[in-house]
Amino acid sequence: xxxxxxxxxxxxxxxxxxxxxxxxxxxxxxxxxxxxxxxxxxxxxxxxxxxxxxxxxxxxxxxxxxxxxxxxxxxxxxxxxxxxxxxxxxxxxxxxxxxxxxxxxxxxxxxxxxxxxxxxxxxxxxxxxxx
Numbered sequence: 479x480x481x482x483x484x485x486x487x488x489x490x491x492x493x494x495x496x497x498x499x500x501x502x503x504x505x506x507x508x509x510x511x512x513x514x515x516x517x518x519x520x521x522x523x524x525x526x527x528x529x530x531x532x533x534x535x536x537x538x539x540x541x542x543x544x545x546x547x548x549x550x551x552x553x554x555x556x557x558x559x560x561x562x563x564x565x566x567x568x569x570x571x572x573x574x575x576x577x578x579x580x581x582x583x584x585x586x587x588x589x590x591x592x593x594x595x596x597x598x599x600x601x602x603x604x605x606x607x608x609x
Contacts, residue, residue, distance in 0.1 A: 519574035523594040523606045531592060534566040544587030
């Protein structure tokens, strides 16, 4: 009679099957996670535009009487003397893609447009702006 030893561990074929199964599962899950991270960036940009930076802009407007000419005026006194009670933000705001927000004070100084270009700067349909 043949004397078989008890097997300990996996054979090469079993290991290959495990690797293939993990690869298939990863191929199904990774695209979903990537789209979720992009969604999270869009939500973060909207929160910055409509809440965080908007609050700093509104505080500046309450102190000065109009919105700043540029976002840098929220960090550095633009020569307004004692009326300026900033800094209203600690550092230059950047969107979740690492690019600076696009800010434009409208002609009357009582409103503004604040946008993020999104992931792709050259596509205007990806812009995220204040309402």
